[in-house]
Amino acid sequence: MEYQWNFAPIFAHSDALLVGALGTLRIFVVCLLLGLSLGLLVGLARYSTRRLLTWPAAAFVEFFRNTPVLVQIIWFFFALPILVPFEISPMTAAVLGISLNSAAFSAEIFRGGIQSIEPGQWEAGRAIGMSYAQIMRRIILPQAIRRMLPALTNRGIEIFKMSTLASVVAYVELLHQGRLIASLNFNPIETYTVIAVAFFLFLYPLVRATYVLERRLGRSD
Amino acid sequence: MNGNPDMRALLRVGGLEKRFGENAVLRGIDLEVTAGDRIAIIGASGSGKSTLLRCLNFMELPTAGRIELDGVAVGSERRRGDGSIERVYAEAELTRLRRRIGMVFQQFNLFPHMTAIGNVMEGLRTVLRRPAAEARARALVELTRVGLADKAEEYPARLSGGQKQRVAIARALALDPEILLFDEPTSSLDPELVGEVLAVIRSLAEEGRTMLLVTHELGFAYHFASRVLFLADGVIHEQGSPEEVLKHPREARTQAFLARHRAFSF
Amino acid sequence: MYQWDFAPVLANFDLLALGLLNTFAVTGTALAFGVPLGLALALARLTGKPLLAWPAGLLIEVFRTTPPLVQLFWFFFALPILIRVEMTPFMAAAATFSIQSAAFFAEVFRGGIVSIERGQWEAGRAIGMTHSQAMRRIILPQAVKRMIPAFMERAIELMKTTTLVAVVSYADLLYQANELAQKTFRPLEVLTVAALLYFVCIFAVSLASRALERRLAVSGETTVR
Numbered sequence: 278m279e280y281q282w283n284f285a286p287i288f289a290h291s292d293a294l295l296v297g298a299l300g301t302l303r304i305f306v307v308c309l310l311l312g313l314s315l316g317l318l319v320g321l322a323r324y325s326t327r328r329l330l331t332w333p334a335a336a337f338v339e340f341f342r343n344t345p346v347l348v349q350i351i352w353f354f355f356a357l358p359i360l361v362p363f364e365i366s367p368m369t370a371a372v373l374g375i376s377l378n379s380a381a382f383s384a385e386i387f388r389g390g391i392q393s394i395e396p397g398q399w400e401a402g403r404a405i406g407m408s409y410a411q412i413m414r415r416i417i418l419p420q421a422i423r424r425m426l427p428a429l430t431n432r433g434i435e436i437f438k439m440s441t442l443a444s445v446v447a448y449v450e451l452l453h454q455g456r457l458i459a460s461l462n463f464n465p466i467e468t469y470t471v472i473a474v475a476f477f478l479f480l481y482p483l484v485r486a487t488y489v490l491e492r493r494l495g496r497s498d
Numbered sequence: 499m500n501g502n503p504d505m506r507a508l509l510r511v512g513g514l515e516k517r518f519g520e521n522a523v524l525r526g527i528d529l530e531v532t533a534g535d536r537i538a539i540i541g542a543s544g545s546g547k548s549t550l551l552r553c554l555n556f557m558e559l560p561t562a563g564r565i566e567l568d569g570v571a572v573g574s575e576r577r578r579g580d581g582s583i584e585r586v587y588a589e590a591e592l593t594r595l596r597r598r599i600g601m602v603f604q605q606f607n608l609f610p611h612m613t614a615i616g617n618v619m620e621g622l623r624t625v626l627r628r629p630a631a632e633a634r635a636r637a638l639v640e641l642t643r644v645g646l647a648d649k650a651e652e653y654p655a656r657l658s659g660g661q662k663q664r665v666a667i668a669r670a671l672a673l674d675p676e677i678l679l680f681d682e683p684t685s686s687l688d689p690e691l692v693g694e695v696l697a698v699i700r701s702l703a704e705e706g707r708t709m710l711l712v713t714h715e716l717g718f719a720y721h722f723a724s725r726v727l728f729l730a731d732g733v734i735h736e737q738g739s740p741e742e743v744l745k746h747p748r749e750a751r752t753q754a755f756l757a758r759h760r761a762f763s764f
Numbered sequence: 765m766y767q768w769d770f771a772p773v774l775a776n777f778d779l780l781a782l783g784l785l786n787t788f789a790v791t792g793t794a795l796a797f798g799v800p801l802g803l804a805l806a807l808a809r810l811t812g813k814p815l816l817a818w819p820a821g822l823l824i825e826v827f828r829t830t831p832p833l834v835q836l837f838w839f840f841f842a843l844p845i846l847i848r849v850e851m852t853p854f855m856a857a858a859a860t861f862s863i864q865s866a867a868f869f870a871e872v873f874r875g876g877i878v879s880i881e882r883g884q885w886e887a888g889r890a891i892g893m894t895h896s897q898a899m900r901r902i903i904l905p906q907a908v909k910r911m912i913p914a915f916m917e918r919a920i921e922l923m924k925t926t927t928l929v930a931v932v933s934y935a936d937l938l939y940q941a942n943e944l945a946q947k948t949f950r951p952l953e954v955l956t957v958a959a960l961l962y963f964v965c966i967f968a969v970s971l972a973s974r975a976l977e978r979r980l981a982v983s984g985e986t987t988v989r
Contacts, residue, residue: 280845280846339967339970340963342970343920343962343963343966343967343970344924344959344962344963344966345923345924345925345927345938345962345966346924347927347928347930347938348927348938348955348958348959348962349959351938351942351955352955352956352959355942355945355951355955356945356951356952356955356956359766359951359952360766360952434829437831438830438831438832439831440831441831441833441834442833442928444833445833445931452831452833452834452837455834455837456837459841465837465838465841465842465845466842466845466846468842469834469837469838469841469842470838470842472834472837473826473830473834473835473838476829476830476831476834477826477829477830480829480830481825481829484825484828484829555890557886557889557890589894589895590894593889593892593893593894594892596889596890596891596892597891597892600890600891601886601890603883603886603887603890605883607881607883607884607886607887608887609884609887609902609906610906611905611906611909620891620901620902621891621892621893624893624897624901625891625892625893625897666887669887669891670890670891673891673892
């Protein structure tokens, strides 16, 4: 017998899905802001010539790039509370895991972007009497960020996908709500299909946008 | 003018046109090549001379016109919806045809992951399915002919530009082509390496091979060719013996082109 | 001040070792199926025939754009009902990660193939090769060499992603660590050791791939990402 698809129970729980979607968006925005800004700082530290900065930055990047995010989230949720005197909420654990991981990856994007700018730009800045920080802020970063845009957008998409891992420590987001609905109504097929489609519909325009960005930058560079 | 009149044309081109979108690169080329012809094709960049050569072995598909090899027309006719007739080409037919027409490229296009002898053997092994030992022996003959037997086991990255182009010539020769096409074979070479490649081409001419050569080396064209074509704006503007076209051009455009290339001497 | 005590971890290290072995099993299986499937998808997408290119493109985009945990849940909870086959956690994980990594490998293959200069195709055709002969003998051998860094990066990502199988109770390293943490009441030590185990394994692969990349760079080959 053919399976009878029935999406009605899911739409009956659309309020629960909405709560989940808001949870997903919230953790996405927080991780995006924290991850990219921390990534910029680490990237600048990696690029600097002072060993006191580069070494810790390199260790940070290597450690967080080479361990799975889920292990980090679980560690922050179950292990960290033993070391610190305050509660770690599911949100805090997930944000720590995802942001630090994203910072490590985006640090390498920032460093690569900064390195890709020709030395002549530094020389031109110095020649008109600008300081290192001024050249970085006014000359180098504006050009580098343009080149890094596709890679950074990709990072954003990865962060959005990673946000589902927060459900493992019972943070209320879209997938968490999906599991709830599926177990209440015994309809995993419809529920997980809807969740997958929702993610795809939200993210695919962004994916297309990165393709367009890549092509446009490929032409002008 | 085209040599012995009762000799049948090996290659006959009629009304050949090639457009890239709006841009008409070839606008009606008629040409007969008889066995043993050595044809030099000259003209300014953008005149369509490389495109003409690339249409002859169907690296580019002609937009209109027909090409006959040994009296057999390539492709087949198909009536369009509006009643006009177009030619269509089956890939399998073109693949078979290309074994009979060898090509040497401006950029060599050697296979970088194969040794020199591997490059020359590749067509024998993969296309003609010859046994390895036979293919190797034959490839060595061709490498010897271009003077590179001692470089057989080198990878292209370790060869000079001139050596690469000689390997590429050996690769084309290995398949016993009836016609050889040279697309500006010396244009990406350092000046001091041009001579060794031209020497190989000259020796092939002495063997009586049928060859078409697109070139900027007008001095070489003068000594090499049995016939010279001057292309301009996608048509054969003037043709004849090297003496006629290069020394005593009738057309104003040919004269102007040659005047800009006065750096050569015959 | 917290008193660290690694004795319970060491006493039960065989459990973690078994978990690590299972992590390798899932990763290896997904690689074994994902790489050939990825090549097939890339070739289908490059044919230019809509009937092949479109389904391949859709599969690639869907699996690259949706979260892997959602995919895993779909394969573990939904698919068994649809096709009426019992799915063990291992089967669901192997299926999910094979297809998911195939989608990523397909893009790596495609990038490698299109990075080969047009002249290589022309040289193959000029000596009478068919499209598939040129692909097999000329293009792929060169493309694969250029793809190695991107390929290694994907393999590392895959190994990290396999931690998700713990969520559907497959006994990988993360799952075993979680169990052990509850059994010994020593989550800090157990989870720290598990994180370090992951780090050591993945970092070793990273270093190896960087060394390989440097050697390829020395031999004059450009790489694609």
